[in-house]
Amino acid sequence: MYEPIRTKSVHSTMAGSSADFPHRTREEELDIQLAGHLAALLAVTDELRAPAPSADLDNAAARLAQQVSRLRGGRTPVRAVASDSPGAPVVALHERAHSLAGRALLVAASRADTAAAILAAQRMDAHAAALAEAGSELTATAG
Template sequence: MYEPIRTKSVHTMAAAPEIPHRSREQELDIRLAGQLTALLTVTDELHALATRTDGGAQGTGPAGAALDGAALDGAALAAAAERIAEQVARLSGGHYPLRAEPTDGGAPARIEALQQRAHTLAGNALAVATSRGDSAAMSLAAERMEAHTAALRDRDLATA
């Protein structure tokens, strides 16, 4: 009734042993390093804004807008950035991440957006670290989430 198939199926897996395949653990390492590197970039931006406002004290940004220094503790952000960089290096086989030069501008809306972005990235890193079972990265990500939550809460209270 039907003619037999004479050609090889296009749906069979190609036998290509030369293609390197990564384990689930390696994939999670790569994802976690990526999330932490993104968090490091945002942390560096916030640190740069903190140092532009007299080391984290109350200052003014462009156009005379007041910047809330309580949410931007320069020393704490610098320490957090170093800890994040150490975790990325650990996950990347000892290679420290490249760090971007922070941009200019510190409008309060931008600072709040950076804090929110950092909180989201820390949450993503926490989820990946939990999947991986990495307690050091989990504690760092949870600590950064808490710090950015507190900064956003302080900013909300200051504007209320």
């Protein structure tokens, strides 16, 4: 009726040894996700530091870099270089940073990484406050 399969399936792990391809544990996958979210948050923080330098952003960038390095086994994260060209508006950067910090908080909570969760929550609060301040400035100038 049908021709038997002559080659080993590339999709099946039940047919033989699973050492043919790499496997990661759930914790390793969460580490990779968390490091990615924190690295993206670090990049946005570096972007924010160019138009509006502050000690809070400098401290946050250092703490984010430390967490990313820890999650990546000691490798130093790539840092954004400040440019003279106008980038995204500051409000948009704060919105993006708030969103990234929220994603990092979810993964850190799922992973039970207290240090990263606290840092992500603090960054969410800081960016929410910056957005609220920008919103109040807009309403004050419009009125």
